[in-house]
Structure formats: structure tokens, C-alpha cells
Amino acid sequence: MEEIRRAVVAYYEHLPENDKKLARKTFKAMDKNGDGKINRDEYVEYLTRKKATNFTHQSIFRALDKDGNGSLDFEEAIVLYYIMQSGRAIICQSCKTFLAGAYFSCSKCFFNVSGSTYEICCACYGGKNYTHHGDAIFCDNYTLLRQSRSVIQEVPIEKRRKTLKTHQKGLLVPEITVGLAGITLGVADLASKFYCSVL
Template identity: 60%
Template sequence: MEEIRRVAAAYYEHLPAKDKKSLRGTFKAMDKNRDGKISLLEYLDYFKKKNGTDFTHQSICRALDMNVNGSLDFEEAIVLFYIMESGRTIICMSCKTFMAGVYFSCSQCFFNVASRRSFDICCDCYGGKKFTHHSDAIFCDNFSLLSQSRSLALEASAEKRSRVVEGCNWMLGVANLAVSAGCIIM
């Protein structure tokens, strides 16, 4: 989790002032009793109202609570905002806990364009064989999948790579507009 905290802090430092102000506004909206902290109840209420079901796992809030005081201060919430923006909300399909670090994905599910989600599991569940999935599944860690994805993209024709890059740039543009407008993407 410490690596994600460092990435989130660096990400926040490079945000324009208007985006930082927007995140402060989102923090205040979550902090219903205005005590400068987001309790677990405030956290869950906020995401239930926003239909942010990916964020209603209590393990996410607990993982974010660095000082283990049962609530999130703004610095801890910066990590939450980064996770929301980056799409880094990954829950183990077996034990249902938030995965902050390295995890394993079924490569067939990951690269299957017809599949809506990949099958992701934490290192403990993978190493301990505490999961059930199709019998011919080939699992790779998230770094390996990223490397494989890049290799596949580089092998594609220039036209196909260009379309993928355009699509990625469009998605990043939408995410930046949402942040600028004070919205948080879920």
C-alpha cells in the first residue's frame, strides 16, 4: 500500500490548483459531520449514494486508514481519489479484499475482449490455491500482463496502435474533464 500512497502523493502534487480544490470539495462532501475526517459510515454512505459499489468494500477504507484511527483524513483520502481516478479498485475475486500491490489475473480472461472483467486474485489466494476458476487458466501477475499488453500493442500495425492511443487519450480526456467539473469517476 505504501507504493500506492507515494504514487498518489506525486499525482496530487502535479494536479492543477483547480483540481486540488475540486478534491477538497469532494472530501468535504464526504465529511458529513464536518470533523475533518471521513468515518467508515460516512465513507460507505457516500459511495452507496453515488452507486460506487466497487468502493463499498470495507477492506478499501481499512487499507487507506494509514494511522488506523478508524477514519480518513485528507492525506489518506488523496490515495482514495487516486485509486478512483486510476481505476485501481481491484478486489480479490476469491477472498474479496482490496489488492493494493501485486496480484494475479487469468490471462485468458484479461485478453478476452468479450469478457467484461478479468479474473483477479491476491497473491495469498493464488499461492495457496484458494480459488476456483476454469481448469486451463493461465495466471500472470499484473506487471507481466502490462508488459504483455505493451508487446502486443507494439506488434500491431501502426494504424491499429494509433486507434488504441486515440482511444486511451479520449478516455484520459474524459477523466480530466470529470475531475475539473468536480465529478469523481467510478
């Protein structure tokens, strides 16, 4: 979680002043009783009202609460904003904990156009504590990102520029890769061609 916190500090420092004010305003909206901190009930109530219930998972709140006092101050709460904006609210499919650091993904699900993915924590993967389809190929998230980039680089430069330009806003690796796969390999071929081999 500390690497996410470091990313948040860097991200926040680069926000325009209007966005920083909006972050403070959002924090105050969450802090219903005005005590300068957000308790679990305020957190859940706000996210439920915003129809963001996938962020109400207890393990996310616990991970955000750096000092473990049962509430979030502003510095802890802006981590939530970052997690929501970056898509980092990933829960282990086996033990249901928040995946703050390295985790494993099924590469076949990752490249599947349906958008459904399957992620598990390192402990569940290492301990074989998961149930998934028999031909799954698991990769850690960092290797999957690097491998995805190599697939993008295989696309002819003319098509790569066009596709990357299309996806310039809100760039998400899975979307780009699937988009490129449709141009060059086909999604099914891409998943079967992709192997996670780092050792």
C-alpha cells in the same frame, strides 16, 4: 499500499489548482459532521449516494486508513480519489481483500471482450486457494502489463498510431489490447497466443 500512496502524492502535486480545490470540496462533502475526518459511516453513505458501492468494501476502507484510527483524514481520503480514477479498486476473487500491490490475473479473462476479469492475491494464487476455469493462465499484474505492451508493438505502426490516438483519453491497457487484437489477431487467438512465462 505504500506504492499507491507514493503515486497519489505525485499525482496530486501535478493536479491543477481547481482540481485540488475540488478534492477539498469533495472531502468536506464526505465529512458530514465537520470534524475534519471521514468515519466509516460517512464514507459508505457518500459512496452509496454517488452510486459507487463497489468502493465501500471494508478492505478498501481499511487499506485507506493508514494510521488505523478508524477514520480518514484528507491525505488518506485522496488515495480513494486516485483509486477510483485509476481503476485500482480491485478485490481478490477468493479472499475478498483489496489488492494494493502485486496480484495475479487470468490472462484469458483479461483479453476476453466481455470485460469480466478474474484477479486473486498472491497468497491465494500461491496457496491454490481459488476456483476458476481449468485452462486459466495466470500472470502477475506487472507481467501482464508488459506482455500487453509487446502485443501492441506487434501491430503494424500505421494501425498502432490510429488505435492509440483513438484511445488517447482514459488509456486502459485491456481496451487497447482488445482493440488491437480485433485488428490483427482476433480476441480468441490473442488469449491462446498469450503465455505468462517469466521463470
